[in-house]
Amino acid sequence: MLLKTNPRKLIPTLFLISLFALSAASCGSKAEQAVQETEAVPIVEQPTATPLPPDRAVLIISPDDNAETATQAQNLLAELATSSGLEFETRQDISAETLTADIKVLVFLHHPDNLGTLAAGASGTQFVAISDLDWTPPANVTLIHEDTTGTAFLAGYIAAITAPNFRVGALLASEDAQMNTAFKNGVSYYCGICSAVITPLNAYPVIAEQTAASTPEIWQAVFDQINQSKVNVVYIAREAVSPQLLSYLSSQDVAIISNQQVTEEGRSRWAASVYMDAITPLREIWGDLVAGIGGRTISATFQVGDIQEITLTDGSVWLSPGKLILVNQMVDLMREGQINTQSAN
Numbered sequence: 203m204l205l206k207t208n209p210r211k212l213i214p215t216l217f218l219i220s221l222f223a224l225s226a227a228s229c230g231s232k233a234e235q236a237v238q239e240t241e242a243v244p245i246v247e248q249p250t251a252t253p254l255p256p257d258r259a260v261l262i263i264s265p266d267d268n269a270e271t272a273t274q275a276q277n278l279l280a281e282l283a284t285s286s287g288l289e290f291e292t293r294q295d296i297s298a299e300t301l302t303a304d305i306k307v308l309v310f311l312h313h314p315d316n317l318g319t320l321a322a323g324a325s326g327t328q329f330v331a332i333s334d335l336d337w338t339p340p341a342n343v344t345l346i347h348e349d350t351t352g353t354a355f356l357a358g359y360i361a362a363i364t365a366p367n368f369r370v371g372a373l374l375a376s377e378d379a380q381m382n383t384a385f386k387n388g389v390s391y392y393c394g395i396c397s398a399v400i401t402p403l404n405a406y407p408v409i410a411e412q413t414a415a416s417t418p419e420i421w422q423a424v425f426d427q428i429n430q431s432k433v434n435v436v437y438i439a440r441e442a443v444s445p446q447l448l449s450y451l452s453s454q455d456v457a458i459i460s461n462q463q464v465t466e467e468g469r470s471r472w473a474a475s476v477y478m479d480a481i482t483p484l485r486e487i488w489g490d491l492v493a494g495i496g497g498r499t500i501s502a503t504f505q506v507g508d509i510q511e512i513t514l515t516d517g518s519v520w521l522s523p524g525k526l527i528l529v530n531q532m533v534d535l536m537r538e539g540q541i542n543t544q545s546a547n
Contacts, residue, residue: 408431
């Protein structure tokens with residue numbers, strides 16, 4: 203049996219179907235249009251930022267600089283620069299034209315004649331110079347001041363505290379009066395008149411001065427002269443040192459102190475070496491340099507090395523740990539400006 207459909211009932215249904223179709227078509231058209239519009243927007247590539255080169259620490263090593271000092275400075279500055287994120291390099295020289303803004307710290311192992319001009323033209327760079335000049339540094343310069351007479355003073359002090367019965371002697375270059383005065387004052391700082399209490403009853407130190415160009419034979423002869431007063435510790439200035447003299451002293455009942463490092467000829471009698479150290483203070487001031495703080499002068503320090511005990515007829519010559527504490531305290535006083543090497547203290 204066939205069912206009859208009422209046409210009036212179909213009209214609303216057909217209307218809804220048509221409305222839905224039109225709506226779907228409209229949505230599809232809008233979606234396609236949105237896709238087309240999205241695809242039409244060009245993609246602009248952002249340029250990759252070029253990283254800035256790191257700041258640098260530069261060490262100037264000129265041909266005239268001491269090779270041992272240069273090596274010490276190079277090793278220390280390489281370590282310090284790395285710890286601060288700086289690149290490190292060495293150069294033989296630098297000028298206003300090659301002093302670029304990325305150089306944060308610039309170190310000289312000497313005092314260049316144009317230091318003031320360089321510093322004035324590079325206010326963003328901290329300069330360091332090892333110097334023996336009486337010079338007032340500007341705000342971006344730090345001087346590490348060397349007083350070479352300090353090595354002689356400290357050597358005299360060490361000789362006095364280690365020599366049995368204060369029996370100290372010295373072979374000194376007559377041309378360097380300030381060094382010689384400093385040595386004598388170093389001895390007397392510790393023991394005053396320094397008179398022996400057993401024979402021979404002499405006052406010490408006993409000194410022999412000769413020209414720096416004197417032959418080893420002359421230095422040997424003058425040692426024999428001062429040794430008539432029985433010397434237990436002899437300080438030998440750099441100018442007097444020679445393999446021949448050291449070989450001779452190695453056969454004597456005496457201990458040696460000098461302002462240079464030990465050599466093989468003198469090793470068997472070598473009690474200690476005393477020398478200036480202007481590099482270690484860089485570690486003390488590094489934080490200020492990186493922070494852009496300068497404008498001051500600090501003192502170089504001193505190093506005592508090649509320490510060994512020497513046995514003599516009169517007793518032992520040894521810069522023991524306890525005596526080394528006294529030496530380090532003296533170094534602190536010297537660096538603080540509390541000691542005048544040229545006068546009785």
